[in-house]
Amino acid sequence: MEHTPLLKVRDLKTSFFTDAGEVKAVGGVSFNLERGKVLGIVGESGSGKSVTVYSILQILAPTGKIVGGSVKFNGQELIGIDEKEMRKIRGNRISIIFQDPMTSLNPTYTIGHQLMEAILLHTGRNKKQARERALEMLRLVNINEPEKRLKQYPHELSGGMRQRVGIAMALACEPDILIADEPTTALDVTIQAQILELMQDLQKKLGMAIIMITHDLGVIAQLCDEVVVMYAGSICEQGTADEIFYNPKHEYTKGLLRSIPTDQSNGQKLVPITGTPIDLLNMPKGCPFAPRCDNAMKICLRERADRIRINDDHMATCWMNAKEASSEQEKQEEADHE
Amino acid sequence: MSELNKTPLLEVRDLKEHFDINVGFLKTRPLKAVDGVSFSINRGETLGLVGESGCGKTTVGRTLLHLYKPTSGEILYDGKEIKTKADILEFRKKATMVFQDPYSSLNPRMTVADIIGEPLDIHKLYETKEERRERILELMDHVGLNSEHASRYAHEFSGGQRQRIGIARALAVNPEFIVCDEPVSALDVSIQAQVINMFDDLQDKLGLTYLFIAHDLLIVRHISDRIAVMYLGKIVEMADADEIYSHPLHPYSKALMSAVPVPDPNTARANRRIALEGDIPSPLNAPSGCPFRTRCPHATEACAEAMPEFKEVSSGHFVACHRVGELN
Numbered sequence: 056m057e058h059t060p061l062l063k064v065r066d067l068k069t070s071f072f073t074d075a076g077e078v079k080a081v082g083g084v085s086f087n088l089e090r091g092k093v094l095g096i097v098g099e100s101g102s103g104k105s106v107t108v109y110s111i112l113q114i115l116a117p118t119g120k121i122v123g124g125s126v127k128f129n130g131q132e133l134i135g136i137d138e139k140e141m142r143k144i145r146g147n148r149i150s151i152i153f154q155d156p157m158t159s160l161n162p163t164y165t166i167g168h169q170l171m172e173a174i175l176l177h178t179g180r181n182k183k184q185a186r187e188r189a190l191e192m193l194r195l196v197n198i199n200e201p202e203k204r205l206k207q208y209p210h211e212l213s214g215g216m217r218q219r220v221g222i223a224m225a226l227a228c229e230p231d232i233l234i235a236d237e238p239t240t241a242l243d244v245t246i247q248a249q250i251l252e253l254m255q256d257l258q259k260k261l262g263m264a265i266i267m268i269t270h271d272l273g274v275i276a277q278l279c280d281e282v283v284v285m286y287a288g289s290i291c292e293q294g295t296a297d298e299i300f301y302n303p304k305h306e307y308t309k310g311l312l313r314s315i316p317t318d319q320s321n322g323q324k325l326v327p328i329t330g331t332p333i334d335l336l337n338m339p340k341g342c343p344f345a346p347r348c349d350n351a352m353k354i355c356l357r358e359r360a361d362r363i364r365i366n367d368d369h370m371a372t373c374w375m376n377a378k379e380a381s382s383e384q385e386k387q388e389e390a391d392h393e
Numbered sequence: 394m395s396e397l398n399k400t401p402l403l404e405v406r407d408l409k410e411h412f413d414i415n416v417g418f419l420k421t422r423p424l425k426a427v428d429g430v431s432f433s434i435n436r437g438e439t440l441g442l443v444g445e446s447g448c449g450k451t452t453v454g455r456t457l458l459h460l461y462k463p464t465s466g467e468i469l470y471d472g473k474e475i476k477t478k479a480d481i482l483e484f485r486k487k488a489t490m491v492f493q494d495p496y497s498s499l500n501p502r503m504t505v506a507d508i509i510g511e512p513l514d515i516h517k518l519y520e521t522k523e524e525r526r527e528r529i530l531e532l533m534d535h536v537g538l539n540s541e542h543a544s545r546y547a548h549e550f551s552g553g554q555r556q557r558i559g560i561a562r563a564l565a566v567n568p569e570f571i572v573c574d575e576p577v578s579a580l581d582v583s584i585q586a587q588v589i590n591m592f593d594d595l596q597d598k599l600g601l602t603y604l605f606i607a608h609d610l611l612i613v614r615h616i617s618d619r620i621a622v623m624y625l626g627k628i629v630e631m632a633d634a635d636e637i638y639s640h641p642l643h644p645y646s647k648a649l650m651s652a653v654p655v656p657d658p659n660t661a662r663a664n665r666r667i668a669l670e671g672d673i674p675s676p677l678n679a680p681s682g683c684p685f686r687t688r689c690p691h692a693t694e695a696c697a698e699a700m701p702e703f704k705e706v707s708s709g710h711f712v713a714c715h716r717v718g719e720l721n
Binding site: 274 | 445551554584585589593611612615649651652653656658660662673
């Protein structure tokens with residue numbers, strides 16, 4: 056019997072149709088997410104990491120459209136199903152927490168109302184049971200005085216507390232997948248540490264899979280089993296956290312890791328990636344990173360590399376590896392001749 | 394970083410900045426954003442100022458430049474106190490600021506040349522139009538912008554390039570001292586390193602002195618000679634950058650350093666974080682005594698009674714904690 060991953064994304068393409076033309080925000084993204092795993096998607100602004108998960112949940116802005124590909128959740132195709140069906144999955148089986156806990160909560164309703172809304176919508180509970188569940192969720196995310204919090208409005212809570220409410224809301228229906236879109240970017244370091252720890256604990260306790268979107272490689276290192284690195288709407292490298300951090304094979308990933316200050320870099324110059332991020336309206340023909348890449352070859356400007364397999368846990372779309380692979384093959388052949 | 398001259402370029406003594414907040418009809422209460430801060434910065438040095446949002450680090454930077462009138466305390470520049478209006482105007486030719494958000498700190502109706510030229514106009518730093526233009530192009534060259542960018546508007550640039558414009562503007566008056574208020578936190582990771590390197594290069598080339606305010610501890614550590622940690626309007630610890638990272642003494646600094654996510658899976662997995670309970674109290678309701686005692690795992694009754702003295706425990710390492718001796 057063939058193994059079905061919890062979430063299987065294949066060649067997902069999403070574009071925004073603006074006055075200036077078609078912006079290919081996501082240009083063919085593929086990955087699998089297994090039950091109970093934490094997948095990190097890392098990239099800079101405009102790399103398409105958020106649009107990828109918004110496409111999975113189908114919560115794109117009106118100008119955005121999924122133009123191709125497939126998203127299979129538990130074997131069920133999500134692209135093209137009607138909104139009624141999608142609603143049974145969104146917020147129930149797959150839920151999301153957003154970056155800014157201030158704007159993702161409705162300022163005109165109490166915390167209790169907003170928490171219970173999701174529970175009443177997706178589960179068969181009555182109002183009293185929903186309230187019990189809401190209290191249970193607030194306790195789960197370590198919010199003190201949960202009874203009092205139910206009656207409070209979002210503005211009465213601190214940023215860290217609001218993000219806890221966001222997590223409680225997302226987990227209220229015991230989802231299979233929790234998507235976290237830069238959940239700690241708006242928070243301070245010590246509060247970020249609290250929230251990341253909480254997510255780790257809950258993941259162990261409840262066993263859901265997490266897709267963690269962030270630009271912070273530190274957060275990725277701490278939390279993720281597997282990592283997807285995105286640049287200009289496509290995946291440039293993908294593998295286990297150890298492979299990505301200790302054996303990076305795409306020039307962009309290497310540059311990114313080099314540009315962060317570390318213990319050793321003190322008193323030395325940082326090694327930045329030169330140039331500026333790419334304009335999605337004017338994508339080059341070849342590798343999107345080629346204009347900024349120090350080691351770009353002729354072929355990089357001409358055509359894009361396919362997914363090149365590094366090992367069982369690792370793949371990269373960078374021609375540098377093709378060269379390595381082919382020269383290795385040559386050596387192998389030479390050895391065979393002898 | 395070059396040899397440090399031992400007479401401080403800038404000295405701050407017991408600086409306080411209290412804002413009056415309306416809490417009812419005709420009733421106000423002081424919000425103690427900065428509450429008794431003292432430090433000095435030597436010529437050519439970079440002092441990093443770190444802390445979480447609401448701790449008063451930005452207010453320190455702005456009060457230093459008299460963008461806010463200090464409630465009390467002294468600011469000495471080159472040994473002279475900055476007090477009168479004339480002092481302030483003169484001071485602003487030597488001390489400037491780079492702001493956090495390159496999107497809101499540049500006037501969208503002005504061309505790049507006019508943005509960079511504005512300080513020159515205000516301080517009348519040129520004789521002829523030609524001289525002004527040359528100076529602007531020279532400044533643009535310093536920060537890696539082309540001369541063809543001069544007639545464009547800020548919205549035509551990416552975040553990193555905008556921050557370069559902001560830096561060129563700060564350099565226009567030939568300053569000696571620059572307050573950098575979170576200058577890279579709005580930028581992408583790959584661009585941050587470019588801008589940080591530029592700050593480094595400009596310091597070497599022009600002999601600048603920086604107060605570098607940021608919350609990203611990895612970056613602050615990289616660029617700073619010394620670091621001061623702020624909590625709720627007070628500096629709780631100050632030491633050499635490496636010293637404060639390897640041997641933080643204040644319980645808050647310890648928690649802060651341990652909370653930094655390290656971009657290395659093995660270290661991150663082995664790392665034991667010191668988790669703090671709760672949130673920063675509102676500066677309107679600051680706790681009595683030590684400001685950190687409500688979240689401190691080691692707080693005793695003594696901590697509620699008096700603010701601990703900010704004292705030197707080893708050469709150049711200052712801490713404000715009652716229990717620093719027994720805890721370390």
